[in-house]
Amino acid sequence: MSDASLAGLAAGIRARRISPVEAVERCLARIRKWDSRLHAFIRLDEEGALEAARSLEADAAAGRWRGPLHGVPLGFKDLCHLHGLPTSCGTRMPEYFVSAQECSAARRLLDAGAISLGKLNMTELAMGAYGDNVHHGDVDNPWLAGHAAGGSSSGSAAGIAAGFFAGAVGSDTGGSIRLPAGCCGVVGLKPTYGRVSRAGAMVLSWSMDHLGPLAWTARDAALMLKVMAGRDPADATASRRAVPDYAAGLEGGISGVRLGLPENYFFEGVDEEIAAGVRQAARRLDGLGARVSEIRLPDPRAITDVAMLITRAEASTIHARVFRERPQDLQPMVRARLQVGFGISAYDYLQALRLRAKLTRAFVREVFAEVDVLLTPVIPESPPALAALKTATVDEFNTRAGRFSRLTRPFNGLGLPAISVPCGFTAAGLPLGFQAVGRPFDESLLLRLGHTYQEAAGWHHRRPAGC
């Protein structure tokens, strides 16, 4: 394990090969050099990070270890509220989200010894698939300048790829962890609905929001998830299930694991290069002991439509005040999406919630009787050029963004755990990735599959040349 990974860095600090202050200074040097291009940060907290690092260094010298992430620098999407730093949620208002409650997931990471480098760029109100932001700068793709980093957790993914921090917290309502992870060539995990508390994070859609880790490797994500997950009195939807030691199970291999490649929907209209990359990854997983087969799924368009309706109604309800009082402060694309939500009837919203329950039961029973994991592409097309997005009308932009998240959104509706794992590069040099989806609360298998693949394929040893 190299110090570039979260696991390697944590081990290096524990072995006293590197100090927390050195770790932070390394990150800051890279941020100073490259973030004027990438725009991964909304608020970099140099002083706070160095102060925390000095304190953790003193603790380490005295043999006081705070937890498994002692001295590890992390970044937090700027919808995670932490006392002492404003939470803009990607809007032009620095303190858009004020909360007495800190983000439980972020706080747990910090209590486990992690250091906050600051708050990360995101699409305004987490409503967007590309990572563009007129207020804080478009997040650039570390692998190919001028291309989208994916959204909405754009700064989280781009910053990991650029080596700005060892891991980050993102949120995912329709794909906002997995899309940027796929665009930036890092691992992103949307856990099962309820696995990680959402308390203290801005709500976009309480029925669809998930918090999860983004990191360089599946092992790093496993270490973060173990700390982030678990019951939380501040979030009634947080599950009371015990949290497994995800990292402990990583070396078990995938022999006999039944992998399903969907026959319908997930490969339709997908760029040939992307589809070929996922099928190539499936062949490699087959060679590692998995049993790959094709599977016909219950039509995912139904749950996608249901999820979209629920998200729109809830987002408009939550963000009604800014829409009504300061509409000029919102990007036109965000305004347009909120506007539609106000027109959804209570009847349609409640029917959608009832349908979600039925569709989820049917999907889980039908699909996971045949396979253990589904394997799909994450994004249907390569990250587009940012300049091309800028010339689109509001309508064109939102239609394209809807298509971009069509492979991830079904699993927000179904609440199933889904991980994005890098699996190569396009001819142009942009990352390829696959999405693996499991049974409810089976994050362990997804992380083990991701780890097994990464160890065999080795794509994670490559770093962007431009930064």
Add this chain to the structure above:
Amino acid sequence: MTESRRHQVELANMAGIIERLAGELALGEEPARFIAALEGLGLGEDEEEVEAPRDE
């Protein structure tokens, strides 16, 4: 098409989808059964131990 007209069309499309899908919903179906499905059909079922309230 005006913005307002586009929104009306989008809303009508969404309402049409719900009407089509909801036709066969059972009377007993309700939103909380979503969480029940995840918890009931998920892997393993062990709960964290929770401290019992202490008598003061």
